[in-house]
Amino acid sequence: MAGDKGTEDPCVGGPVRHVPVLLPEVVGAVAPATGQVILDGTFGAGGYTRALLDAGAEVIAIDRDPTAIAAGKPIVDAAGGRLVLVEGRFSDLGEIVQARHPNGIDGVVLDIGVSSMQIDQAERGFSFQKDGPLDMRMGGNGPTAADVVNMLKPGDLARVLGFYGEERQAGRIARAIEARRAERPFERTLDLAEVIGRVVGRSPKDKIDPATRSFQALRIYVNDELGELARALVAAERILRPGGRLVVVTFHSLEDRIVKRFLKDRSSQPSGSRHLPDAATRLLTFTASNKAVAATEAEAERNPRARSAKLRLGVRTDAASREAAGALDFxxxxxxxxLPQRGD
Structure with missing residues (x-):
């Protein structure tokens, strides 16, 4: 997906073989051991899952993409009963774990990025460099990106592009989309990319395609990626045993900000003020470092997708989980x- 703060990453539109990012760092942070149960909430091509299995752990792996589930069957067959592969959203990891391990598990791993395998499939509609239906759904249900651009009011569409894509020309793009869809609806990825390109333009200094930020915004919005992430973090808090490890790899500032806020909220007391009463002391459910781990220069050279990756780690304390009320405020x-519905 797009790099930090919307900067370059050819994985948004170009063919990049899927390689697990920060793999040694992730395995080191999780510290899997024989007999432990680790959840891989973003199975993808199974890179992290394989490494966790090799370390002797049992793994529950989740993916909302049915094609990833089907492709993972050989890994399940080779795991000798130590891998359970579940089709579902990682925001539902709490329920998935509780059904199998009501006493909790030892680790949760999340790789919050679109799979390059999905991008390489033009029919999935993620890429602005390959013509395909304007879909962008990671699963098979719900409104598509075409529904969004054809049915959202221009003001609402501009807010989506501005927030999720950090696109400075979101208003102009939304108005151009409104004018064009009045003639005929958008159905194809290259059609939309062409309209966006005419609005944004491109100078020789630009490092990214003009459509990058808008396509990123639509994908995040269609799949509710930030809401999924926030709910998954809260769910991980509930199902991790004391000493259990939460490891999250992000690829964009919006995602990293949510993870950073969550770990800070759960691992530090609120700051007081000499002008206000002392803030109420709260239970701390994680210990965490404020410093993220980035890819080495060598890995970034081998795999451009790693350039914007950040890894954050939280270790579960024995404090009770936060109450559900206000759990996502962070x-x-x-x-x-x-999201629009057909016929609205």
């Missing part, structure tokens, strides 16, 4: 228009 998610 995320700072905006109030945006609901």
């Amino acid at each position: 995320a700072g998610l905006p109030s945006l228009a609901d």
